[in-house]
Amino acid sequence: MALRRFDIEAGGDSFAFLPETEPTIAFWLAKYPDDKKRSGVIPLLWLAQKDNAGWLSEPAMREVADRLEMPYIRVYEVATFYTMFRLQPVGKHHIQLCGTTPCMLRGANDLKTVCEAKIGPKMHVTDDGRLSWEEVECLGACVNAPMVQINDYYYEDLTPDSLTEILAKLQNGADVKPGTFIDRLNSAPEGGAKSLVEAELYDGSRSKAVKTLPNLPSDAPAPAEPKTPAPAKKTLIETTKPAATGEKPEALKVAAGEEDDLKRIKGIGPVNETALNALGFYKFSQVAAWTPVNIAWVENELSFPGRVEREDWIAQAKTLAAGEETAFSKRVDAGEVESSKDEGED
Ligand code: FES
Structure with missing residues (x-):
């Protein structure tokens, strides 16, 4: 894990949550008992990051610690551990570029080259304050690789051209609709569905051919069970002894006491x-x-x-x-x- 330090200088001396964030803070704190409110440290850090232009300053962390009655060091530990918390200023549009294997195999390295060319090195903020970028691990959208997350939204199936266009629009103050950048619906095949495309699958005509469901209860009386003769009961001696075979040896009658042991x-x-x-x-x-x-x-x-x-x-x-x-x-x-x-x- 990389050593993550927070930017003391850039954070200034103070931080305050936006008034409109207070109901959300109350929502999170209501989830925990009073003596366990430190359990809300991650949601509150996340809200603080949003209210602090996308990164966590040291005063913002202190504010979270004060609200949760936690030692400052405990909050610093959490903030520096999770890479979802950024510890230095970022651009208005912060790009998280997935560089993990599926995205890498599908061209993430080319996207990285675009970011370096258009924005600069990782975590550099453009002079106009609009763009910054970093490389992150898998964002869970591998089927639409390669992709980036910009602030809260995913931009998928990118090419160097489409990413260049996105960055240009964001830098010019335009909005860019998130989602896939090729002709597909969500994660469906490019160009549309390739299987299960028969119209009758969806127009109900196939169901007309189904007369009944296999286990559907029926009003008709159940057919009588065919009568089969009950198997003959076997006697104990028949089950334990094979059919008579051989020839009985000569038997004797002997007087009591004359028998051998x-x-x-x-x-x-x-x-x-x-x-x-x-x-x-x-x-x-x-x-x-x-x-x-x-x-x-x-x-x-x-x-x-x-x-x-x-x-x-x-x-x-x-x-x-x-x-x-x-x-x-x-x-x-x-x-x-x-x-x-x-x-x-x-
Ligand atoms: S590898 Fe990029 S989203 Fe999973």
Whole structure:
């Protein structure tokens, strides 16, 4: 940021707001509580700048500070920070020339050359006091670049010729209407609209073709819902068990106490043992004899496809049926497998 100093000499000793500005000052101060009126420092500085021929003298800043009961230094800080406040005299028509990229790409440098030629260096005031200029950052009218702001108004789509003409008119005391300087409406394409130009878009004829709006409520009774047969309810067993497959292994009836402890097969806990018993499977020898189609049937019945093979029930059952032990059965016998204990068993 450039160092900004105010012009002590040019400001004289005193400043007073114009009487017609007082209602505007009152308007701004009414926005803030009495103990927060310093919040109005920017609007009041802006009004002071307007009443002081477009720039802020040191007495004008002091007047604002007095009105807001602020230390002078606080007002100086604000005034020297914001470039919207000018700290030295300007011409009656002060030109702020945008030099930011969009305007620069569209010819702002050529406009700068015009200002330098017609007015002089930045912030120089012409001898007649009518013109001065400075370069500023984007003024938010990039679509109409290049552009300048003169006092409160924008002059857009400029060329060196059009700016030269504007400056000449202002210097001669003539008014110049602000806005665009090419054949366009606001920010519309030069020469007029290039799209959406069909007359029927605007004469109402297209809307006649629209018979109804998609969601327009209708007085007509709603069409009956087509009746579709309700899907058959699935029973729990149908949803959890695939269709019957395989071949049921031979089932047995054994006297109480003659059944084997199928929980000594890794993968068979109390729940599966009960289910297997209910199907007539009590003995290791029965499980050891299951063929692949028997296994498919059992897995289908118990709804655990692939588990018999994955957990190697058949090999375990063969070992146990032969009166031998598996590492798992030893652990079960030692009471180390919680999941193999019957309910209530320690
Ligand atoms: S760059 Fe010039 S107005 Fe935005």
